[in-house]
Amino acid sequence: MATTVQHRRRILFVDDDPRFLEMIERVMSVWSKGSWEIHLAHNTGKALSIIQEHPINLVAIDVQMPVVDGLQFLTLLNRKYPNLQKVVLTGYANDNYRAACLSNGAELFLEKPTNIEGLESIFATLNEIIKWQPEEGFRGVLRRVGLQEVLQMECLSRNSSLLEITAGNEQGEIYIRDGAIIHAVSGNRKGEPAFNYLLALKGGEFRLKPFEEPPEQTITGSWEFLLMEAARMRDEVGQQAPAEDADPAGSTLHPEPTAVAPTPVGVAGVSPAEPLVADSAGDEAGMDAAGVLSPLTDTTRLTGVAPFPTAMAAEVDIFPTSIDEVLVCSVQGDVLYEWQCRNSELWINFLEFVSQKSRQLGQGLALGRFDRLEILGPNSRIVAQVGSSRGVIVRSSKAAPKLVR
Amino acid sequence: MKETIKEWMVQQQRVAGVFACGVRFPDKTALNETYSRGFPAVALDNAWRCVADAYQVLSLHRIPAVRMRWVYENALLQSARRNDGIILALFTSRNADELDSKRAEQMFAEFHALRGNAG
Numbered sequence: 215m216a217t218t219v220q221h222r223r224r225i226l227f228v229d230d231d232p233r234f235l236e237m238i239e240r241v242m243s244v245w246s247k248g249s250w251e252i253h254l255a256h257n258t259g260k261a262l263s264i265i266q267e268h269p270i271n272l273v274a275i276d277v278q279m280p281v282v283d284g285l286q287f288l289t290l291l292n293r294k295y296p297n298l299q300k301v302v303l304t305g306y307a308n309d310n311y312r313a314a315c316l317s318n319g320a321e322l323f324l325e326k327p328t329n330i331e332g333l334e335s336i337f338a339t340l341n342e343i344i345k346w347q348p349e350e351g352f353r354g355v356l357r358r359v360g361l362q363e364v365l366q367m368e369c370l371s372r373n374s375s376l377l378e379i380t381a382g383n384e385q386g387e388i389y390i391r392d393g394a395i396i397h398a399v400s401g402n403r404k405g406e407p408a409f410n411y412l413l414a415l416k417g418g419e420f421r422l423k424p425f426e427e428p429p430e431q432t433i434t435g436s437w438e439f440l441l442m443e444a445a446r447m448r449d450e451v452g453q454q455a456p457a458e459d460a461d462p463a464g465s466t467l468h469p470e471p472t473a474v475a476p477t478p479v480g481v482a483g484v485s486p487a488e489p490l491v492a493d494s495a496g497d498e499a500g501m502d503a504a505g506v507l508s509p510l511t512d513t514t515r516l517t518g519v520a521p522f523p524t525a526m527a528a529e530v531d532i533f534p535t536s537i538d539e540v541l542v543c544s545v546q547g548d549v550l551y552e553w554q555c556r557n558s559e560l561w562i563n564f565l566e567f568v569s570q571k572s573r574q575l576g577q578g579l580a581l582g583r584f585d586r587l588e589i590l591g592p593n594s595r596i597v598a599q600v601g602s603s604r605g606v607i608v609r610s611s612k613a614a615p616k617l618v619r
Numbered sequence: 620m621k622e623t624i625k626e627w628m629v630q631q632q633r634v635a636g637v638f639a640c641g642v643r644f645p646d647k648t649a650l651n652e653t654y655s656r657g658f659p660a661v662a663l664d665n666a667w668r669c670v671a672d673a674y675q676v677l678s679l680h681r682i683p684a685v686r687m688r689w690v691y692e693n694a695l696l697q698s699a700r701r702n703d704g705i706i707l708a709l710f711t712s713r714n715a716d717e718l719d720s721k722r723a724e725q726m727f728a729e730f731h732a733l734r735g736n737a738g
Contacts, residue, residue, distance in 0.1 A: 313679035316672050560680070567676055573688060575669035575696070578662030579710075582692025587673070591683035 223344045224268055228255040228287075229276040229303070230263040234326075239332075245337045258287045259370050259393075265295065266373075272299040272344050276326070277315065278306055285314055289472035290370075292319030293363055296566075299343055303336070317567045321574065361413060361420050362441060369393045369437040381415040388412060389428040395437045397428035405432035406440070413444040538594075539609040550604065565605040568598045623733055624705060626632055634726065636718025638694060638710040642730075643667040645704035668697050670708050686727075689731060699727045 227238050236255045242252055253268065255261035264270065277284025305326045312323040327333040340429060361379065368375055372393030379386050385534055386400030386408060398409035426498045540553040541561045544550040549558050572584035584598040624642055628650050639658035641651040651663045677684045681690065689696040698708040707730040712718045
């Protein structure tokens with residue numbers, strides 16, 4: 215039966231090797247029997263143009279491309295197009311790199327095929343993945359794309375556009391022509407001072423509009439340099455601010471344990487009188503059947519999350535606990551409340567990953583709605599809850615023993 | 620070690636309230652036992668892969684994960700990972716009256732205690 219145009223799936227392959235792309239197009243067109251509309255891009259700029267022009271269902275990215283690192287590109291795509299399915303194809307199948315790709319939105323991390331059987335296997339895998347129905351959920355709307363990221367995307371894809379920015383009473387415009395930032399204006403400021411000022415604005419919103427010729431051209435530098443300079447100036451301003459933000463963010467989610475902390479209070483945007491997350495668990499298997507109050511009830515009370523099975527908790531001797539980190543964020547990725555979080559951004563990424571994996575995990579199984587992931591380590595416990603309106607992370611650990619004199 | 624785990628899996632009796640169980644090895648192969656028509660082998664392979672991915676991402680972020688529990692509306696997915704990277708996962712009922720949690724915990728304990736030849 216002939217495949218109708220409406221049912222064709224659009225797949226984009228991004229690879230800097232033209233011979234590989236040529237072969238992929240030739241072979242996959244035959245195997246898909248017309249059910250795939252194949253697009254090819256030999257760099258990230260071209261890939262972005264194609265994604266903007268066509269509703270792509272799946273993108274397969276080679277992560278070892280020159281100029282823009284594949285992982286960086288994957289992160290950008292994940293932020294701007296969270297519902298776009300992404301698969302990494304690489305000849306560099308290192309475990310850490312694989313984990314990094316998966317935590318940045320890749321559905322799968324596949325080794326580049328070296329023979330026809332490998333290609334067939336890749337085809338079968340991609341053909342299965344594109345059958346997965348994209349679902350609106352936490353992941354789909356979690357990320358609010360930042361101004362810097364939009365600028366980066368516009369410049370990388372050599373677009374021409376006009377960005378209108380408003381934050382309170384402040385407003386301004388940034389003009390981009392063929393991927394080059396050519397003019398910025400905000401009040402009395404023009405050129406680079408206006409550009410840096412606009413990028414340093416906190417909050418607010420922006421709109422991407424069709425390009426209009428600016429009244430003058432006040433910027434000539436490369437966009438990469440402009441963005442770096444704006445980031446540097448923003449950092450300098452941040453360092454002069456009170457010490458609240460001074461603690462540099464770590465590169466991992468799990469810092470060394472810090473001092474035992476008091477119970478968090480005064481949640482911004484969340485009423486302290488009600489539990490942060492309603493308990494939807496009900497009568498769960500594996501909970502403390504004896505009804506004994508577990509020392510984990512601090513966490514339970516805070517999040518409405520029931521503890522691990524008693525035997526499981528006892529196995530790792532986790533008692534008693536102290537709460538080390540709490541993060542509550544909206545589905546847009548705005549932090550509603552954080553307490554002792556060294557790196558909120560990474561926790562938000564982790565919530566996205568959990569949301570994505572929970573959907574993938576349930577493929578073909580009648581598991582129902584996902585509620586949360588509980589992770590137990592030798593000395594720590596993490597609950598990652600993904601709801602329709604917010605995400606919550608609570609990390610707790612075994613408290614330091616009290617000294618007996 | 621793989622052979623030892625395989626033998627152990629074969630010996631396992633069905634535990635009340637367990638819908639399916641499986642073991643995933645670091646070489647990406649897996650063993651499945653399903654006790655419910657709602658848990659077909661192909662979906663289980665995919666589920667174990669996702670669980671393995673989660674352990675890997677946690678490891679990247681230096682979060683030591685001994686056990687994980689994915690809580691869904693209709694079932695729980697409980698898993699344990701050994702130091703050699705082998706993962707045991709069970710889909711179980713959420714209903715405390717249906718699940719023999721003592722026996723399920725015993726399975727995890729046995730799984731951790733298994734010793735065998737490398738390979």
